[in-house]
Ligand SMILES: [Zn+2]
């Protein structure tokens with residue numbers, strides 16, 4: 001056959017493949033919602049440009065199975081959800097929300113103002129670029145590029161090392177906290193600053209380190225995950241740097257979870273470990289996707305599961321922090337259950353602790369179109385917006401951890 005004929009045939013095959021793929025793609029909002037793990041990517045990638053060359057191998061090992069979890073998480077189907085539950089969001093849209101009083105705000109704390117100045121676009125860009133594979137970095141003496149933070153990708157180890165070394169360089173004690181899933185060991189990272197007044201009380205600032213391009217139960221060798229959740233990872237790192245030189249009444253932990261995209265494994269296991277150790281957790285600020293904002297208005301959503309366990313307190317802390325420091329944010333108390341099982345705050349709420357998810361607008365027109373795709377890159381993020389969210393979290397966490405005079 002002549003080349004033109006071959007090209008014509010190849011073109012027809014490619015067109016057919018695209019049409020079949022479009023037909024197979026489900027509308028993420030048309031699903032029923034029984035459990036909404038933000039982390040599950042099955043069939044819900046928006047314009048996925050993934051390679052389609054996944055190697056299942058024994059990677060399905062981490063596929064969520066509620067029998068793996070502590071009794072408090074039982075009954076949750078952590079599989080197959082989509083980004084949020086629009087029916088729940090709709091149901092709650094017109095419900096009255098608790099009023100948040102932003103009168104009588106204290107004058108801005110000079111230490112927090114100084115800490116805010118330390119959070120810069122240049123600073124967060126450096127970390128985001130390394131974590132999402134835009135640039136190479138020297139990690140443990142070798143120049144490497146983190147192309148994926150997928151739970152089965154070998155590069156996840158580089159990301160773990162990068163985060164660990166960051167805390168070591170800051171002088172904050174850090175460790176890997178192991179957990180087991182079906183006989184295999186995985187790790188979360190925990191850095192901790194001990195409280196000076198009541199160190200038994202613990203505030204947690206967290207995010208998830210792992211990423212996916214839509215098929216989390218297989219090896220994904222390219223999964224940049226800049227918004228999801230390199231942004232939250234960098235947020236946690238920045239809050240730690242901002243608070244490290246201040247005396248805090250309570251202990252504060254900076255925790256980076258893994259296995260989130262497979263079904264919140266790292267955080268469920270970590271929250272179970274905290275429960276077993278009878279840890280007195282006073283509040284969890286989980287940051288998951290804090291970098292994308294495609295609309296004017298800088299809306300950031302705080303999800304408290306309709307004040308589950310009194311978690312609304314943390315929303316109040318965030319709203320007041322944004323007002324006190326005049327941050328360029330519209331902080332929205334979603335006050336519904338639309339993302340209850342969708343990020344790492346879930347396990348803590350299950351155990352009865354106060355926990356919130358801080359995230360971009362999750363409703364359809366505000367959602368990150370690059371979610372769980374190879375397009376989730378730093379270039380698509382709104383960095384000034386992300387800086388403001390980190391500043392809000394610094395102020396709220398400092399307040400919650402009782403910063404000392
Ligand atoms: Zn995700």
Ligand SMILES: [Zn+2]
Pocket residue numbers: 038039208228229260288289343
């Ligand atoms: Zn996420």
